[in-house]
Amino acid sequence: MREVRIAAVGDVxxxxxxxxxxxxxxxxxxxxxxxxxLAGDLTRHGTLEEGRVVADEFRGLPIPVVAVLGNHDxxxxxxxxxxxxxxxxxxxxxxxxxxxxxxxxxRLGVAGGKGFGxxxxxxxxxxxxxxxIKAFVGHTKRIADRWRVALKELQADRRVVLSHYSPVKDTLxxxxxxxxxxxxxxxxxxxxxxxxxxxxxxxxxxAGTEKGVTPGxxxxxxxxxxxxxxxxxxxxx
Amino acid sequence: MEAPQYVAARVQRAxxxxxxxNELGIRVDVRGEQLFLRGxxxxxxxxxxxxDVAGEAAPGLTVRNEITVMEVRxxxxxxxx
Numbered sequence: 001m002r003e004v005r006i007a008a009v010g011d012v013x014x015x016x017x018x019x020x021x022x023x024x025x026x027x028x029x030x031x032x033x034x035x036x037x038l039a040g041d042l043t044r045h046g047t048l049e050e051g052r053v054v055a056d057e058f059r060g061l062p063i064p065v066v067a068v069l070g071n072h073d074x075x076x077x078x079x080x081x082x083x084x085x086x087x088x089x090x091x092x093x094x095x096x097x098x099x100x101x102x103x104x105x106x107r108l109g110v111a112g113g114k115g116f117g118x119x120x121x122x123x124x125x126x127x128x129x130x131x132x133i134k135a136f137v138g139h140t141k142r143i144a145d146r147w148r149v150a151l152k153e154l155q156a157d158r159r160v161v162l163s164h165y166s167p168v169k170d171t172l173x174x175x176x177x178x179x180x181x182x183x184x185x186x187x188x189x190x191x192x193x194x195x196x197x198x199x200x201x202x203x204x205x206x207a208g209t210e211k212g213v214t215p216g217x218x219x220x221x222x223x224x225x226x227x228x229x230x231x232x233x234x235x236x237x
Numbered sequence: 238m239e240a241p242q243y244v245a246a247r248v249q250r251a252x253x254x255x256x257x258x259n260e261l262g263i264r265v266d267v268r269g270e271q272l273f274l275r276g277x278x279x280x281x282x283x284x285x286x287x288x289d290v291a292g293e294a295a296p297g298l299t300v301r302n303e304i305t306v307m308e309v310r311x312x313x314x315x316x317x318x
Binding site (some may be wrong): 003004007013018025029032033044045072075184198199206207219221225226229230231233234235236237 | 241248256259262279282283292307308309310312313314315316317318
């Protein structure tokens with residue numbers, strides 16, 4: 001079975017002032033990769049104007065594009081509208097579900113969504129106490145549950161999880177320890193370890209590092225643009 | 238005199254919450270009469286805007302804008318997993 005080449009980047013934070021600037025970096029992307037994954041924070045403020053810039057920058061590429069939204073894309077309370085703009089440009093947007101792409105006969109399954117925070121095993125928030133804390137932790141728990149279902153049902157030759165928030169601490173090195181609970185949650189890694197995947201990509205942690213691994217041994221890559229310092233990373237499975 | 242930690246925290250919040258910036262990734266340090274901004278952004282215009290918002294949130298301090306503009310290279314080498 002042939003190798004599948006996955007290009008990935010997150011946190012591009014596009015707005016009108018950057019129109020056209022990302023697109024020029026994607027020239028020839030099809031020579032480097034079979035699919036492009038966008039790991040959230042595609043806009044700065046989550047406005048429709050910015051959503052249109054994102055849609056235009058990634059529209060009509062010669063390879064399929066799969067995206068999740070990030071916290072910035074939620075800031076104006078218009079995530080569904082932004083997702084619709086992206087879908088209208090031919091981009092598949094995951095909301096705690098999965099898609100299967102046919103790459104020259106190889107079925108590449110991509111599952112995931114925004115993810116959320118809470119912290120990492122032994123140093124995390126619990127579903128206990130005030131309703132505000134329960135709501136915070138409950139949001140991540142519900143997301144993890146949906147990922148479990150999506151992965152369980154995913155029939156593919158290669159499996160990639162696409163997230164905005166980080167499932168592990170490994171890729172956060174360089175970020176202040178105090179904000180780890182806002183950068184991701186171990187609950188996201190736990191379900192992926194249980195259901196299996198070949199790679200997890202995420203963004204969100206601009207000051208983190210690229211490479212990590214889950215407790216179960218699944219490779220994790222932080223593809224936030226400031227971490228990569230290049231237009232996108234390419235990972236071959 | 239207001240404690241420098243509170244001034245830095247106010248500036249950091251302003252950068253995150255001000256509609257002009259919504260910037261979460263800039264480090265803010267107050268030393269004496271100076272306000273230091275450090276981090277990476279995507280362009281010169283944004284770099285200047287962040288300094289404006291920070292200056293408004295901390296009037297009287299001299300803003301030292303040490304933010305750099307990120308250079309994005311080509312895709313680079315692929316990694317085989």
